[in-house]
Amino acid sequence: MTCIFCEKTDNLFENDLAKAFFDKFPASKGHILIVPRRHVPDYFGLTNEEHAAVQELLTKSKCYLDDQFAPDGYNIGANVGQAGGQTVFHCHIHLIPRYAGDCPEPAGGVRGAIPGKQTYQQRGL
Numbered sequence: 001m002t003c004i005f006c007e008k009t010d011n012l013f014e015n016d017l018a019k020a021f022f023d024k025f026p027a028s029k030g031h032i033l034i035v036p037r038r039h040v041p042d043y044f045g046l047t048n049e050e051h052a053a054v055q056e057l058l059t060k061s062k063c064y065l066d067d068q069f070a071p072d073g074y075n076i077g078a079n080v081g082q083a084g085g086q087t088v089f090h091c092h093i094h095l096i097p098r099y100a101g102d103c104p105e106p107a108g109g110v111r112g113a114i115p116g117k118q119t120y121q122q123r124g125l
């Protein structure tokens with residue numbers, strides 16, 4: 001079996017259990033993917049040790065992006081399963097830097113995974 005993420009070697013950051021590299025088709029300037037080294041299909045298959053390794057690279061990548069591109073915000077997310085929008089079945093966490101004005105209405109962020117459901121009306125408490 002060949003897997004593009006198993007084969008990836010041009011990493012921005014890496015540790016014993018995970019690696020981070022730029023997304024080939026970035027949603028915004030600096031879009032990074034953090035993946036476990038082990039071929040595990042999705043986020044829920046990570047061990048506790050892999051979670052810690054991925055978290056370390058997520059933080060390192062965020063500091064790097066702050067330094068390089070000074071974004072105004074971030075989206076962090078994992079698509080799980082075809083219905084959840086996943087297209088590469090080697091677990092990966094998206095770190096997407098956001099820039100003020102990069103879309104007309106940013107409120108709701110990751111809720112935008114379902115078109116039309118990004119924003120919501122808060123009702124009382």
Ligand code: 5GP
Binds near residue numbers: 024078
């Ligand atoms: P998914 O849709 O599975 O959550 O995300 C897959 C991500 O992988 C997409 O953001 C896509 O742009 C990225 N991608 C697809 N092929 C490649 C590749 O060959 N190299 C890299 N670095 N990213 C890729």
Ligand code: ZN
Binds near residue numbers: 006090
């Ligand atoms: Zn893989």
